[in-house]
Amino acid sequence: MSIHPLAGFSFRTDQSLQHQLRQALSQKILNGEIAAGTQLPSSRKLAQDLGLGRNTVTMVYDQLKQEGLIRSKQGAGMFVSEGIQARFQSEQGLENLEMADLPPISNSSQKLLKTPVSSQAASLPFAVGVPDLKAFPDKIWNRLQRAANQRPHLLGYTGIQGLLELRIAIAEYLQLSRAVKCQPDQIIVTAGAQAALSLVSQTLLNPGDKVLIENPGYQGAMRAFSSRPCNLEAIPLKNSKLDISKLPSRTHAKLLYCTPTHQYPLGGILDSSERLQLLHWARQHNIWLLEDDYDSEYHFNSKPFPAIQGMDTRSPVIYLGSFSKTLFPALRLGYLVVPSQLVDVFLHAKRNMSGETSPALEATLAEFISEGHFYRHLRKMRTLYHTKWLELTQLCETYLQGYASILASQAGMHMVLTFDYPNDKTAVNELVALGVHSKPLSNYFLPDIKEATDQNNGLVIGFGNTPTRLMPELVHKIRLVLTQSH
C-alpha cells in the first residue's frame, strides 16, 4: 500500500535528523523520485524503518504539509500533492538557453564568461587565511549574540556608519594597540575587508586611474581595483617587503595599497624609518596610502611598529582592518579609518553599494571587545600560532631542506616555501589530491608582471586552522610532491 521512500538513506551527524529527513523527502518529491499521488508510509512505520523517534517523522510530515508538498486524506494517510513536480521540473528548459538568447552583459563580465570561480577548499589542512576556528570562544560569543538579538531595535536599521558602541570599541583598540589617531566618527564599519576595498575603490578612484600595488601582493585588493576598473602598476619587493627605493619619483598614480606590518604574502615588515619615507613620498606626490594593517595582531616576538596612519596628523592615509583573521571569517565585519572630511562620501558609497551592516552583529562584537574577550583571545591566539609556527618551521627545515627555501617571518598564520621545480600550480593540484591545501605563490603576482625569478614559484601554506599533530604527515606529503620532480 505504501512504498518506502528512503530505503538505504543514511544520516549525517552534523545536522539534526529532522532537518535531514525533511530535506531528503522534499528533494525526492520535487525531483519526481516520489511521484505525485504516492502514499507515504505512516509516521509510525517510517520512524521504525529509519530508527527515528516517531515525533521527528510527525514534525517533518507537518512541515511538508504546510509547504503544500504533501496532503492528508481523511482516514487514508499522507499523499504527495499533484502539480508540484511539473512546476519544479520545467526549469530544465532554461538549460538550453544560449548566451546569444539573452541580453548582453557588461564588458568586464564578458571577459570572465568562461572562467569558473576557483573554489576555496578551505576545509583541507594548510588552507590559507583561516584562523583556528575550534579555538574561538563560541560559548561567550553565543551568549552575547543572544543578548543582542533580544534587543529588538538591533534587528532593524540603525544607521549606515555602524553602531556607535562598536566604533568606540574599535577606536580604543586602534589607539592603544596600533597608535592609530582617530575618533569613532572616522570609523566606517564594513562587511569585511573585501567590501572595504571596494568602498575605497568607489570613493577615491575614477575608472582608469592608476593604482600602485605590492608585487607579489594581496589578490583581493588587485581584484577590487581591477574591477573598478583601475590600472594596476607593480612595485617590487626587497627582503620580502615593499622596496621603498623603487617608489616612482614621477607618477600620476592616485593610490598605493600596502601591507606594511606583515607583507602579504611574503611577510616582511617595514620599519619606522621606511614608514616615514613612504609617508613623505605619498604626501609629496599627493597620493593616497591605503594601509592594510594585515596580521598586526600576530607578531610573535615583538610589538609591531605603530601604524603609518598615526605617524603624522597630515596623513593621506586610509587605514583598513578586519575581524576575519582575529575572530572568524563568517563574522563578515571589517572597518576603515578615513579622514573626517571624507566620512560622508564614504557613507554615501556604502549605502549605494551594500547598505547597512548588521547592528545585532555589531553590538555582539562591541560587547565582546568591551568585556575584554577580544584582547584575551588575541593573546591566546598569538601563543597558539607561535607554537604552530615553531613546529611547522622545524618540520620544514628538517624535511624540506634542499628542496625548498623557507620564508618564515615571525608573525601571522601562513608560511611561504619557494622552489624552482616543480611548477607551483602543478604542485598545488597534486597536494589537493593528497588532501593538503596550499596556494601557488605565482598567483599572488600581477598577471602581466610574472618575470621568471627564483622568487615567484612556491607554495603559501596556512597553519592557522591546522592542528599541530597533523603537521608531520602534511609536511611529508609536501616533501613527496617536491622530491618527485628532482
Place this chain on the structure above:
Amino acid sequence: MSIHPLAGFSFRTDQSLQHQLRQALSQKILNGEIAAGTQLPSSRKLAQDLGLGRNTVTMVYDQLKQEGLIRSKQGAGMFVSEGIQARFQSEQGLENLEMADLPPISNSSQKLLKTPVSSQAASLPFAVGVPDLKAFPDKIWNRLQRAANQRPHLLGYTGIQGLLELRIAIAEYLQLSRAVKCQPDQIIVTAGAQAALSLVSQTLLNPGDKVLIENPGYQGAMRAFSSRPCNLEAIPLKNSKLDISKLPSRTHAKLLYCTPTHQYPLGGILDSSERLQLLHWARQHNIWLLEDDYDSEYHFNSKPFPAIQGMDTRSPVIYLGSFSKTLFPALRLGYLVVPSQLVDVFLHAKRNMSGETSPALEATLAEFISEGHFYRHLRKMRTLYHTKWLELTQLCETYLQGYASILASQAGMHMVLTFDYPNDKTAVNELVALGVHSKPLSNYFLPDIKEATDQNNGLVIGFGNTPTRLMPELVHKIRLVLTQSH
C-alpha cells in the same frame, strides 16, 4: 587620596553594568577627564558609591589593566597610566586638515562632498520598511544560530555562492510560493537587497548604459544604478503600477527594474496579462528585466500573481529577493536568481565586490526555513500586518478625509497619503518633531522628472513596526500637520 571619577553617572537598563562602567571609565581616561597618574578609588569604594557589586568593578579594573589604561602599584592601588592620553588626543590635529591638503577623490564622490547622508530615524513609529521586530521568534532563531556557531567550519570560508543547504531551501520556497523556475545552482546569496542590486549593476551594465525604472520607484535601485554610473530613464505609473503602454517601442536600454508584485512605493500589482506583455516587450527588445519581488509575501486577501521569472523558460529575467522584510533587516541576507550561464560571472563580481556572505548565518536561515519556522512566521505576520493595515486605513479614512487621499493596496507594510498642501518635505520635518516618522513621497521620484502633479506630494508611512495602540495618536498628529496648512 582618591577622586570619585564617575560622580553623577547613571546606568541604562539595556546594557550590562560592567560594559557601561568600563566604557565610561575608559572614555574619561582617554579624553583626559581623569588625568594620567590619577589614583582610582578602590574597587570596594567605587562599588559602594555606585551601588554595584564589587565583582563588577574588579572585573572592569582588570580589563582596563589588560588594555594598559590603568596599572596597579604594589600596595598603593590603581592608577591611570601615563602617555595614553597624548596618543589619543593628538588626532585633534587632523580636524584642521582641509580637503585641499588631501589627494583627490573620485568624480562621483566630489559631487557628494557637501551632502550629509540622511539618517534613518528608524526607531520612530511609522518608520518605512521596518518589519515588526518584537514579533520575530528570537528564541528559535537563537537556538539555531547557537547550533550553527558550534559547527566550526561554518565560521570559516565555505564558498562564494552561499551555502548549498540555504540555496536548496530558497529554491523550494520560490518554486512553491512564487512559481519561480530555478535550481539551487542558479541562486546567489547576497548581503541583502542593496548588495544584490550593485551586483546586477556591475555584472550586466557598462558605465553610461541606459536603465529604465518605475517612477516613482525604489530609491535603493536608483542609487545602485546611478553609482555605476548608468543613465536612468523614468517609466510612469498608471493606477499605481508600471504603465505597460508607456514602455518605449524603440530603446537602447539594457535593463528595466520593476516591482510587479507590489509596486514600490504606490502598491499597484501587475496582473498576469500585463506580466506577459512586459516579458514579451523585454524579449523583443533584448532587455534584461530585473524583477524585484518586493512584498510578495504580504498580500492580505489573495495569493499574489506568480513571478514573471517563471512564466516562460526563455526569460531574460533576474529575480531579486531579500529576508530584510520577512525576517529582520539586520540579518543582511538576500539573493538573486540568475540564468545558469551567468552564475560564474555573478560569482566573480560578488567575490570582487564583497567576498563571501556568512555561512553561519546562512546555515541558521536554512534551518529556520527547513524546520518550517519561516512559513509559520510569514503566516503569522500576514495576519498581523492585515490587522494593522485595517486599523490604520480606518483611522486615516476617519480623520484625514478631505485632507489627504489614501493609497492603500491590500498588501505590505506601508501606506501612501497624497495631498496638495503642505509641501511633503516640510510635513515630514514637522512630524519628526512630533515623534512621528514618515518619508516624503517626492523623494521616490527621479530627481529630474518631478513635474508637479497631484500625485508626487505625499507621505509614505510604515506600519510594520508600529503597535496598533499607538496609531490613533499618530494619525492625529498627521492630521494636525495637514490641517495647519488649510
